[in-house]
Amino acid sequence: xxxxxxxxxxxxxxxxxxxxxxxxxxxxxxxxxxxxxxxxxxxxxxxxxxxxxxxxxxxxxxxxxxxxxxxxxxxxxxxxxxxxxxxxxxxxxxxxxxxxxxxxxxxxxxxxxxxxxxxxxxxxxxxxxxxxxxxxxxxxxxxxxxxxxxxxxxxxxxxxxxxxxxxxxxxxxxxxxxxxxxxxxxxxxxxxxxxxxxxxxxxxxxxxxxxxxxxxxxxxxxxxxxxxxxxxxxxxxxxxxxxxxxxxxxxxxxxxxxxxxxxxxxxxxxxxxxxxxxxxxxxxxxxxxxxxxxxxxxxxxxxxxxxxxxxxxxxxxxxxxxxxxxxxxxxxxxxxxxxxxxxxxxxxxxxxxxxxxxxxxxxxxxxxxxxxxxxxxxxxxxxxxxxxxxxxxxxxxxxxxxxxxxxxxxxxxxxxxxxxxxxxxxxxxxxxxxxxxxxxxxxxxxxxxxxxxxxxxxxxxxxxxxxxxxxxxxxxxxxxxxxxxxxxxxxxxxxxxx
Ligand code: ADP
Ligand code: MG
Numbered sequence: 221x222x223x224x225x226x227x228x229x230x231x232x233x234x235x236x237x238x239x240x241x242x243x244x245x246x247x248x249x250x251x252x253x254x255x256x257x258x259x260x261x262x263x264x265x266x267x268x269x270x271x272x273x274x275x276x277x278x279x280x281x282x283x284x285x286x287x288x289x290x291x292x293x294x295x296x297x298x299x300x301x302x303x304x305x306x307x308x309x310x311x312x313x314x315x316x317x318x319x320x321x322x323x324x325x326x327x328x329x330x331x332x333x334x335x336x337x338x339x340x341x342x343x344x345x346x347x348x349x350x351x352x353x354x355x356x357x358x359x360x361x362x363x364x365x366x367x368x369x370x371x372x373x374x375x376x377x378x379x380x381x382x383x384x385x386x387x388x389x390x391x392x393x394x395x396x397x398x399x400x401x402x403x404x405x406x407x408x409x410x411x412x413x414x415x416x417x418x419x420x421x422x423x424x425x426x427x428x429x430x431x432x433x434x435x436x437x438x439x440x441x442x443x444x445x446x447x448x449x450x451x452x453x454x455x456x457x458x459x460x461x462x463x464x465x466x467x468x469x470x471x472x473x474x475x476x477x478x479x480x481x482x483x484x485x486x487x488x489x490x491x492x493x494x495x496x497x498x499x500x501x502x503x504x505x506x507x508x509x510x511x512x513x514x515x516x517x518x519x520x521x522x523x524x525x526x527x528x529x530x531x532x533x534x535x536x537x538x539x540x541x542x543x544x545x546x547x548x549x550x551x552x553x554x555x556x557x558x559x560x561x562x563x564x565x566x567x568x569x570x571x572x573x574x575x576x577x578x579x580x581x582x583x584x585x586x587x588x589x590x591x592x593x594x595x596x597x598x599x600x601x602x603x604x605x606x607x608x609x610x611x612x613x614x615x616x617x618x619x620x621x622x623x624x625x626x627x628x629x630x631x632x633x634x635x636x637x638x639x640x641x642x643x644x645x646x647x648x649x650x651x652x653x654x655x656x657x658x659x660x661x662x663x664x665x666x667x668x669x670x671x672x673x674x675x676x677x678x679x680x681x682x683x684x685x686x687x688x689x690x691x692x693x694x695x696x697x698x699x700x701x702x703x704x705x706x707x708x709x710x711x712x713x714x715x716x717x718x
Contacts (some may be wrong), residue, residue: 222478223605225396226394226395226436227395227396227397227398228436229474229478231478231482232482233482234435235435235436235649236433236434236436236474236478237433237434237435237436237438237439238394238396238431238432238433238434238470238474239391239393239394239431239432239433239434239439239448239451239452239454240339240391240393240394240398240399240429240430240431240432240470241353241388241389241390241391241392241393241430241454242388242389242393242399242402242403242427242428242429242430243387243389243427243428243430243456244386244387244388244389244403244406244425244426244427244428245360245385245386245387245425245426245427245428246295246384246385246386246387246406246410246415246416246418246424246425247382247383247416247417247423247424247425248288248291248292248357248382248383248385248415248416249291249382249385249414249416249417250285250288250291250383250604251287251298252285252654253271253273253274253285253359253381253382253383254282254284254285254288254325254358254359254381254382254383254384255273255282255283255284255285255325255359255381256271256273256274256282256283256381257271258270258271258273258274258381259615260382262422264378265366265526266376266378267375267376267377267378268378269378269664270377270378270380273381274320274377274378274381275320275377275379276320276321276322276349281520282325282518282520282521282696284521284524285383285586286553286687288357288383289332289357289524289551290357291383291385291413291415291528291535292332292333292355292357292385292415293332293333293526293531293534294408294413294415294534294538295333295355295385295387295409295413295415295416296332296333296336296355297335297531297534297535297538298409298410298412298413298415298538298541299305299333299337299338299352299355299387299409299500300336300337300338301333301334301335301336301337301352301355301525302333302334302335302336303332303333303334303531304330304331304332304333304334304526305525305526305527305528305531306330306523306524306525306526307327307330307331307356307523308327308329308517308521308523308524309325309326309327309329309357309517309518309521309524310325310326310327310328310329310515310516310518311323311324311325311326311515311516311517311518312324312325312326312328312358312513312515312519313513313514313515314511314513315496316361317364317373317375318361318362318363318364318375318377318380319361319362319380320362320377320380324358324359324361325358325359325518325521326357326358326386327356327357327358328356329359329515330517330523331354331355331356332355332356332357332524333352333354333355333356334351334354335351335352335353335354336351336355336513337349337350337351338350338352338402338405338406338409339405339543340398340404340405341399341401341405341561342395342397342398342401343401344709345558345561347393347631348394348401349392350389350390350392350393350398350402351389351390351392351560352387352388353388353389353390354387354388355385355386355387355388355653356385356386357383357384357385357386357516358383358384358386359380359381359382359383359384360379360380360381360382360383360384361377361379361380362375362376362378362379362380363375363376363377363379365461379423383682385415385416387406389402390430390446390651391430391432391448391454394439396466396468396470396471397467397613399429399466399470400464400466401465402465402539403425403427403463403466404463404565405542406425407420407425408542408565408566408567409541409542410425411566411567412539412540412541412542412567413538413539413541414539420461420462420463420543421461421462423461425461426459426460426461427459427460427461427466428456428457428458428459428460429457429460429466429469429470429473430454430455430456430457431454431455431456431457431470431473431474431477432451432452432453432454432455432477432487433452433474433477433478433481434451434452438451438452439451441682452477452487453486453487453488453489454487454489455477455487455488455489455490455491455492455501456490456491456492457469457473457492457493457494457501458491458492458493458494458504459493460494462496462561465473465494465496468494468499469494469501471693472494472499472500472501473492473501475477476501478572488506489506489507490503490504490505490506490507491503491504491505491506491510492504524664542564542565542567542570543564545560545570546560546561546563546564546568547560549563549564549582549586553577553582553583553586554583555582555583555586555596556567559586559590560685562590562594563590565584565588566572566604568603568604568605569589569594569604572589572604572607572611573585573586573589575609575611575612575615576588576589576611576614576615576618577597577615578615578629579604580615580618580619580622580623581618584618584622585614585615585618588614588618588635589614592632592635593609593614594608596639607641608638608639608640608642609635609638613638613642613644613645613646614635614638616644616646617631617634617635617638617643617645618631619645620634620645620646620649624656624657624658624704625646625649625655625656626649626654626656626702627656627701627702627704627705628705629696629701630649630654630656633654633701634648634649634654637652654702655702656702656703656704657699657702657703657704658704658707659709660707660711662699663695663699663703663704663707663708663711664696664711666693666698666699666703667691667708667711667712667715668715669697670691670694670695671715677690678691681717682716682717687717688709688712688716688717691712691716692705692708692709692712695708695712696708
């Protein structure tokens with residue numbers, strides 16, 4: 221893989237580099253909460269999905285949701301990570317109105333998933349690895365609503381107790397592009413696994429971004445011992461909820477830190493918030509004000525013990541993941557690295573493509589899906605699941621090209637008709653008389669006429685075979701694009717070159 225250039229920021233006193241580690245919160249796909257049976261649907265009326273456990277009524281006891289544990293383990297396996305057969309839930313104590321228990325149940329010392337790694341792809345197509353430090357399960361909090369009433373704050377506890385996976389990376393991320401690529405890859409893997417919907421607008425995935433800056437060469441020195449505690453002081457930007465904001469927040473934060481350091485100042489380790497309206501980060505709390513969470517094992521819950529055979533069973537049932545799919549599209553179907561990467565980067569796109577390509581010319585299918593279909597979808601701002609042309613329809617259309625019923629050119633017209641009016645490709649071709657003309661007699665007649673009308677052009681083809689393209693175009697034009705291109709070429713060659 222080509223190594224892309226190191227991301228550098230020029231300062232007044234020389235160059236700087238950035239270092240990042242991300243803590244991503246991913247909402248687990250589950251109908252019920254982590255420790256209660258309450259529903260988790262998005263957009264429900266406030267406080268309509270709150271059990272007595274979620275509201276922390278006295279005497280209520282949490283009961284672990286086995287489905288969520290399964291999802292966490294499957295995610296760990298998808299991140300090539302260590303599954304810890306013994307893990308434990310701890311109470312993380314803090315006071316906040318949207319947290320009725322007065323503590324969040326989380327995993328601190330003994331997370332369910334340990335070290336792993338994923339491979340990500342930069343904008344330029346080059347690849348890099350990000351190591352995963354851990355994945356643990358925890359409860360989400362409720363939501364305070366400040367703008368409904370001028371003098372009161374309301375609380376919606378629908379999210380209270382919803383299961384989250386916190387996925388912590390090592391500080392292996394070295395540019396805004398890489399940070400966004402990492403979150404994007406993580407999201408793709410989670411969606412393939414079906415363990416998190418990944419919709420950042422709905423809060424299903426959000427990232428805390430730790431950023432520090434250092435001088436060129438420093439990072440590599442600390443990396444040797446894999447201990448970054450004395451590299452640049454980091455700031456943590458909380459709850460960034462889009463890929464674009466992640467890039468913007470990092471760019472702003474890195475420059476802010478560089479300015480301070482170049483002025484002879486020091487960086488305070490603090491928690492900051494990114495304001496998407498102004499593009500700046502501002503301080504939320506400093507390390508001194510940081511919470512003392514007084515973690516201790518939750519006495520209401522037993523440690524979580526898993527059987528290796530159960531984990532093995534989940535491992536053998538995992539779906540094909542994006543990297544494996546990309547590699548297979550390349551090795552088995554002969555797609556280019558680029559096309560295979562684009563198609564495999566999104567599960568819905570990959571499913572659509574595979575349905576189109578099933579039993580058909582895969583390269584042709586890839587060209588149609590990547591160019592014609594995605595091009596039109598992008599133009600109209602539609603996602604693949606909203607495509608007016610189904611995989612079935614596109615597949616049939618491609619079948620008509622490969623069995624030479626229609627030319628590729630006519631297929632574009634049929635595609636447009638399918639898009640606007642629907643229908644079956646074969647019916648459209650039949651009804652509109654779009655079948656390709658392979659009758660060599662008809663093509664020959666057109667060619668003869670053209671040569672007769674353009675004798676000089678015809679003579680020039682012998683010295684300049686490229687000039688034949690003009691004749692091909694003219695024949696196609698005369699026959700409304702319906703002539704079989706291969707037949708046209710053969711006849712022209714025979715008549716002009718021999
Ligand atoms: P803590 O012990 O305070 O939780 P960790 O070492 O676990 O801190 O790191 C928390 C997050 O900060 C991780 O995602 C990690 O990759 C990241 N991180 C650690 N050191 C740095 C650094 N120097 N610059 C940027 N991010 C860092
Ligand atoms: Mg830590």
